[in-house]
Structures are given as structure tokens and as C-alpha cells.
Amino acid sequence: MKSLWFLEDVNLFTILCPHQFKEFKDSHQFYFFKKNEFVYFEEDSADKIFLINYGKVKIGYVTEDGEEIITAILSKGEIFGEKAILGEEIRNEFAQAIDKETSICPITTNVMIDLLRENKEFSLKIYKFIGYRFKKLERRLQLLLFKDTKTRLKEFIKELSEDFGYKNVITGDIIIRQPYTQKEMATLIGTSRPTLNILLNELKEEDYLDFDRKEITLKNHRKLVN
Structure with a gap:
């Protein structure tokens, strides 16, 4: 990766x-x-x-x-x-x-x-x-x-997975060692920190990812192409 x-x-x-x-x-x-x-x-x-x-x-x-x-x-x-x-x-x-x-x-x-x-x-x-x-x-x-905020976030996470991610060979998940704070992520995708947090939780509820302060886990790397 x-x-x-x-x-x-x-x-x-x-x-x-x-x-x-x-x-x-x-x-x-x-x-x-x-x-x-x-x-x-x-x-x-x-x-x-x-x-x-x-x-x-x-x-x-x-x-x-x-x-x-x-x-x-x-x-x-x-x-x-x-x-x-x-x-x-x-x-x-x-x-x-x-x-x-x-x-x-x-x-x-x-x-x-x-x-x-x-x-x-x-x-x-x-x-x-x-x-x-x-x-x-x-x-x-x-x-x-040209893209809405949620799409920008998903594309940004895809970019992070390419630069900072590694694959869990057992689950197929991609683990991203978080290089940015939530404030920095929000700045890079052109939104506010509260909006970013809402969108991250939406993606978590959709089983797209899980996250904490140190890592983002993409539950299934094939979802990146969706």
C-alpha cells in the first residue's frame, strides 16, 4: 500500500x-x-x-x-x-x-x-x-x-489508505494510522470539525469504517470503489 x-x-x-x-x-x-x-x-x-x-x-x-x-x-x-x-x-x-x-x-x-x-x-x-x-x-x-462533503471525506480516506494504510490479512480490513487530527482533516476537505464528526459517525453506522484518535479502520477495502 x-x-x-x-x-x-x-x-x-x-x-x-x-x-x-x-x-x-x-x-x-x-x-x-x-x-x-x-x-x-x-x-x-x-x-x-x-x-x-x-x-x-x-x-x-x-x-x-x-x-x-x-x-x-x-x-x-x-x-x-x-x-x-x-x-x-x-x-x-x-x-x-x-x-x-x-x-x-x-x-x-x-x-x-x-x-x-x-x-x-x-x-x-x-x-x-x-x-x-x-x-x-x-x-x-x-x-x-465538484463533490459533496461526504464524497470528499470518502475520497480523502481512500487517499489516506494509499499513503498510510496497511491490510489486515485476516479480516481484509485496511488499517490507517491516523496522521491528522480531526481539525486538520476537516480543513483539508473544506468543512467544519462538527460536520466531519457527524459524517464519520454516519460512515461508522453504515459499517464503512470504524475510527478512534489513532486509527481509521476500513471494514472492507472493496468498499473503496463504491
């Missing part, structure tokens, strides 16, 4: 952070953010890529109507701001810390390109990862625009 989201269980931070390399170690510094502090804003210069050491960061943008749209919530070992190595010069999204304390490794675009150039196999994985994230974002935005 693994996907490119995990890059075959590779923690990007442990491989790409410049403090791992002798030539960069002495000059490299981490950034630290408190809850709700911004790493960058829309329209900022896109001259760095960031790796999360610990904590969580949400990525999103604000519509012309002032509505905040969240496209991703990222945690330890994940990369963001990656469009800078694809030629983006100005940010078209914001990045905001959402944990009490978040530690981030900044990498300038030039240094990142040098690091990737030294390992062609890994650089290929990075570009595949970026392509996967773009597809994931496009799919999520389509759901927000």
Missing part, C-alpha cells in the same frame, strides 16, 4: 539536510517557528526549499473572496516549497507552522540543485514525488469544487 508520498520510506530530511554534508555543516542553520507563524507568504521570493525536522506545516492560498484553501498538511521528513527548483520565482501559496514548535531546514535553490546533481537516482525520485504531489493537489481541488 506504499506510494511515492513516502519515497519508499525515505526520510527526505535525513538525506538532503545540508547539516549532513561536511562542506555545508558549519554554515547551516535551522529555522524555528511557533504556532501560526508563517514560513513564507504568497508573493514572497521563491529562493529556498524547506525540509521539516519536526512539527507540522500547512500549505495553502487565499482566494479573491478571502477564503483560505488548505492544500496540504506536512510533517517530519517532508519537503515543501519544492516548486522553486522547477523555476518558480514568486510563491503562489503560503506556508504556516501549526504545531506549538516547528523546526525547519532551509536549503537555497542552488544548494538543492547541487545536492540533487550528485545523486541522479535520488533526484529522479524527488521529481517523481513532485509530480505525484501536483496530481494529488489537482484531484483534491476538483473534489472541493
